[in-house]
Amino acid sequence: xxxxxxxxxxxxxxxxxxxxxxxxxxxxxxxxxxxxxxxxxxxxxxxxxxxxxxxxxxxxxxxxxxxxxxxxxxxxxxxxxxxxxxxxxxxxxxxxxxxxxxxxxxxxx
Numbered sequence: 785x786x787x788x789x790x791x792x793x794x795x796x797x798x799x800x801x802x803x804x805x806x807x808x809x810x811x812x813x814x815x816x817x818x819x820x821x822x823x824x825x826x827x828x829x830x831x832x833x834x835x836x837x838x839x840x841x842x843x844x845x846x847x848x849x850x851x852x853x854x855x856x857x858x859x860x861x862x863x864x865x866x867x868x869x870x871x872x873x874x875x876x877x878x879x880x881x882x883x884x885x886x887x888x889x890x891x892x893x
Contacts, residue, residue, distance in 0.1 A: 787879040795882040798827045799871050806856060806865040820853055827880075849878035 790798065805823045810816035852873040859866045874880040 787881060789881050789883040789886060792882045792884050795880070798880075799867060799874060801826070802853065802874075803865055803867045803870045806853060806870065817850070817854060821850060824850065824853075849873065849880075852877035 802820070802823050805819050808816075808819065810819065853870065856865050856869050856873060858864055859869075
C-alpha cells in the first residue's frame with residue numbers, strides 16, 4: 785500500500801479528531817467501531833466498501849488500521865487514549881504521515 789502524506793495542519797487535526805473519537809464512551813463496541821470508521825472516512829481515507837469478514841462487517845481497505853486504533857490502550861497516567869499512540873497507529877498501520885517527515889529526503893521536492 786502506498787503511503788499517504790498530509791499537510792501538517794490537516795494531519796494534526798485528523799489525529800486529534802481520531803483521539804477525541806476514541807476517548808468517547810460507547811456502550812456498544814460496534815457503535816465505537818462505526819464511529820472510528822466514520823472518522824477515518826471523514827479524513828478522506830478511501831476505506832472501500834463494506835464486506836463480511838470473520839462474522840462481522842469490516843471495510844475492504846484499511847481494516848488493519850481500524851483494528852489497531854480500536855486496540856489502543858489508555859495511558860497509565862491519564863486514563864485516556866494518548867494522541868501519540870494515535871499518530872503511531874496512523875503511520876505504522878495506515879501509512880498516513882505528516883508531509884514534514886519528508887523534509888531532507890528526495891521525495892520532499
